[in-house]
Amino acid sequence: MRICITSQGNNLDSSVDPRFGRCQYFIIVDSDTLEFEAVENPSVVAGGGAGIQSGQFIANKTVKAVLTGNVGPNAFQTLQAAGINVITGVSGSVKEVVEKYNKGEFKATQGPSVDSHFGLR
Amino acid sequence: MIISIASGKGGTGKTTVAVNLALSIPNAQILDCDVEEPNSHIFIKPEIKTKKPVFIPVPEVDKSKCNFCGRCSQVCVYSAIAVLKKDVLVFKELCHGCGACSYLCPQGAIKEVNKEIGFIEVGEKINLQFVHGRLNIGEAMAPPLIRAVKKYINSTGINIIDAPPGTSCPVIESIKGSDFCILVTEPTPFGLNDLVLAVEVLRKLGIVFGVVINRCDLGDEKTDKYCQKENIPVLMRIPFREDIAAAYSRGVSIIEALPEYRKVFQELFEKVKDGKFS
Numbered sequence: 430m431r432i433c434i435t436s437q438g439n440n441l442d443s444s445v446d447p448r449f450g451r452c453q454y455f456i457i458v459d460s461d462t463l464e465f466e467a468v469e470n471p472s473v474v475a476g477g478g479a480g481i482q483s484g485q486f487i488a489n490k491t492v493k494a495v496l497t498g499n500v501g502p503n504a505f506q507t508l509q510a511a512g513i514n515v516i517t518g519v520s521g522s523v524k525e526v527v528e529k530y531n532k533g534e535f536k537a538t539q540g541p542s543v544d545s546h547f548g549l550r
Numbered sequence: 551m552i553i554s555i556a557s558g559k560g561g562t563g564k565t566t567v568a569v570n571l572a573l574s575i576p577n578a579q580i581l582d583c584d585v586e587e588p589n590s591h592i593f594i595k596p597e598i599k600t601k602k603p604v605f606i607p608v609p610e611v612d613k614s615k616c617n618f619c620g621r622c623s624q625v626c627v628y629s630a631i632a633v634l635k636k637d638v639l640v641f642k643e644l645c646h647g648c649g650a651c652s653y654l655c656p657q658g659a660i661k662e663v664n665k666e667i668g669f670i671e672v673g674e675k676i677n678l679q680f681v682h683g684r685l686n687i688g689e690a691m692a693p694p695l696i697r698a699v700k701k702y703i704n705s706t707g708i709n710i711i712d713a714p715p716g717t718s719c720p721v722i723e724s725i726k727g728s729d730f731c732i733l734v735t736e737p738t739p740f741g742l743n744d745l746v747l748a749v750e751v752l753r754k755l756g757i758v759f760g761v762v763i764n765r766c767d768l769g770d771e772k773t774d775k776y777c778q779k780e781n782i783p784v785l786m787r788i789p790f791r792e793d794i795a796a797a798y799s800r801g802v803s804i805i806e807a808l809p810e811y812r813k814v815f816q817e818l819f820e821k822v823k824d825g826k827f828s
Contacts, residue, residue, distance in 0.1 A: 488635065
C-alpha cells in the first residue's frame with residue numbers, strides 16, 4: 430500500500446513534519462516493503478495556496494493515504510476530492526508511523542485539523 | 551486633485567483627518583477605500599443614493615470538455631485551481647480574476663462567471679459627495695473593489711481618499727495616482743516604525759507627501775527627528791484632547807465638536823494644494 434508521510438528529512442528515520450502544505454519532504458512509502466521515495470516539497474516557500482499545491486502534487490502520486498500532523502481546509506478538500514484518506518495528529522519517526530499504520534492504529538480524519546495559514550505560523 | 555490619507559500603522563487618525571479635511575473644503579468628494587472596514591460614513595452620515603454590487607470574474611469549469619491536462623493550474627499564480635486525475639477544484643476565494651486559466655485552456659473548457667465581492671454606496675451630505683466600498687464578509691480581494699470605488703474620482707474636483715492601514719496591496723491600490731498623500735502618524739515607537747515603512751512605499755511610488763502627527767503631545771521626539779532628518783514636512787499636529795476623543799467616540803467630527811478646527815483643516819488643505827510646507 431503506497432502512503433505519503435510528511436517528513437522533516439529525506440529518510441525513514443526522519444521526524445514527521447507537523448505541517449502538510451509546507452512540509453519539507455513528502456515520503457512516499459510502500460507500507461509492506463518499506464521501499465520509499467523522498468520528494469522535496471516544491472511548495473515550502475509558496476506565497477499562498479501551499480496546501481492546494483501540495484494536495485494536487487500528492488494526488489498525482491497515487492497514494493492511498495496521507496499521514497501528517499495537521500492539514501488545513503483547502504488541502505483537505507483537495508485530498509478528499511482525490512479520494513485520499515487523510516490522517517492527522519501523527520508524530521514520531523516516519524518508520525514508526527508506517528509500523529503503526531500497518532497495525533491499523535490510525536483512523537482517517539473527517540475534516541481539516543487547523544485553519545488556513547497554519548503552516549506559516 | 552486627489553489627496554489620499556494613509557498611515558502605515560492603524561488607528562493613528564486617517565479617517566479623522568480625511569473626514570475633517572473633506573468637511574472643511576467646499577464641494578469636495580470623499581472616497582473611503584478602506585473597504586475591509588469603511589468608517590468615514592459614521593462621521594459624515596451621508597444620505598446614500600445608490601448602491602451597486604461589484605463583481606470579479608472567476609473560472610467555471612465545464613467538466614465534460616475538460617481533459618484534466620492541468621494547464622489552468624500551472625498558470626494560476628494564486629493556486630486557485632487544483633487539477634486532479636478526474637476532477638478540477640476551483641478555490642474562488644483565492645482567485646484574483648486575472649483570466650489566465652480561461653484564456654489558456656486548450657479545451658475551451660473554462661468560462662468566466664461573475665462573483666460578487668462587495669458593493670459600492672454613493673451619496674452626499676450638503677456640499678460633500680460621498681463614495682465608499684464594502685467588501686463582503688469572508689472576502690479577501692480588496693483591490694478590485696477599491697478600483698471600483700476610485701472610478702468615481704471627479705477629475706475636475708477635490709477628491710479625498712481615506713486609505714486602509716498598512717503598506718500592502720490595498721494601500722497601494724488606494725493611494726496610487728494621488729497628487730499628494732498625507733501620512734497620519736502618532737509619536738510612538740509603533741507609529742514611527744510603520745511611518746518609516748509607509749514613507750518607503752510613497753518614495754517608491756513617487757507620490758509627494760507630508761506628515762500629520764496626531765496625539766502629538768504623547769510619546770517622544772523621535773518622529774519629529776525622523777521627519778527632520780528625512781526632510782519630510784510636518785503639516786499639522788493634533789493634540790491628545792479629551793474633547794476630541796469624546797466627539798470621536800460619539801461619531802462626531804472634530805470640526806462639528808470644535809468649530810475652530812475648521813480653519814486648521816482649511817490651512818492644511820491650502821498647504822497641500824499650494825505645495826508650501828513651511
